[in-house]
Amino acid sequence: MPEFEFAVIGAGVFGAWLARALHRRGRRVLLVDQYGPANNRASSGGETRILRMGYGAKEIYTRWSWQALQLYKEFYATTDPTLLQTTGILWLSRPGHQAALDTLQTFANCAIPHAVLTAQEIAQRFPQFQVPPEYWAIWEPDAAGLLARRGVQTVVRQTIAEGLTYRQQQFTEPNGEAETYIYACGPWLPKLFPHLLADIIRPTRQEVLYFGSTPGDRTWHAPAMPCWIDSAHGLYGIPDIESRGFKIAIDTHGPVIDPDTENRSVPEQTVEKVRGYLAQRFPKIKDAPLLQAEVCQYENTASGDYLIDRHPQNDNVWLLGGGSGHGYKHGPVIGEYVADALTNNAPIDPIFSLAAKIPYNNGTRTSTI
């Protein structure tokens, strides 16, 4: 009999929470990662991620976000409450923006607390923003900034303390150690399964910048400053958390990259481009110094829906990934959802199946929010 029932390959946010959910069901679980949990190349390895409920018409993700918020709070209450910072989120929209209008409908269906703000109300409440008079916003008070790398490492450390077996190891083929193998390998999935996934999951280069405010100024820190999304410009941001700086990230999908070898320095032209935006939207910090820059990658599916399915030719192999620039927040829910499928044969929504994934092409989808 194999030593483990389940081998989870990849200790990013998906694999870490899945290993925890399986372990807590009393199963024999091995978790491995080639570079370490939420390492600097992993998609979960950044400083912070947003937990928002707003998802347009995709109600399942809104419901999962709300559920994840409760699970995060429960887990961090006993490990480290600073890993979730309630910031709220301001979703800036132009008139008639369909995804925002769909979000309002979904919020009504799911009873998600929110408010609609006019440009004038935005300016009164958040004077850091300068928005055109026709803009409006959805305000979600319960949205949060999550400490990403530290959060995953806490999940793994805590679960190891509760008895999980973890190893740093590169894992390619099933090796007889476990009955079932779950490859939660994020942007590495198309490298591991090229015939199956090369056209289905596309890792794209994503750049993130952190700017510094003036000494003593708390205006750009949570809770004075919220998380925000500006879809019309393909940008979003997170307030200064843990004094790392005011974060701005480019959501428009960048070139395809190899997560092992990508050069992760940020070119000056990106800094200039973002500075141009700062001058327009946040003029008070248009000359703020750049403190830090990160290059991460999204692992996009064409629809943005996750991949949760059995390998079509190998019954004891599962594929878990396709976080598509929005998966972090759902980690604890995905852990429970996939553990239910693996241990109780619980059904999986067809949107997550391999069969539902259409091949990626350049016309498909160029941003996440």
Ligand SMILES: Cc1cc2nc3c(=O)[nH]c(=O)nc-3n(C[C@H](O)[C@H](O)[C@H](O)COP(=O)(O)OP(=O)(O)OC[C@H]3O[C@@H](n4cnc5c(N)ncnc54)[C@H](O)[C@@H]3O)c2cc1C
């Ligand atoms: C810049 C940026 C901003 C984002 N913003 C948000 C946000 O605001 N909100 C949100 O919810 N989501 C956000 N996301 C998306 C989210 O971070 C990802 O969807 C999520 O982290 C994916 O997690 P994962 O576990 O699938 O992959 P990863 O975190 O990449 O983990 C995969 C792991 O598998 C390991 N691995 C791979 N191959 C092997 C092997 N052969 N053997 C052993 N180990 C292996 C790797 O080392 C890695 O640690 C953002 C992503 C980026 C890049």
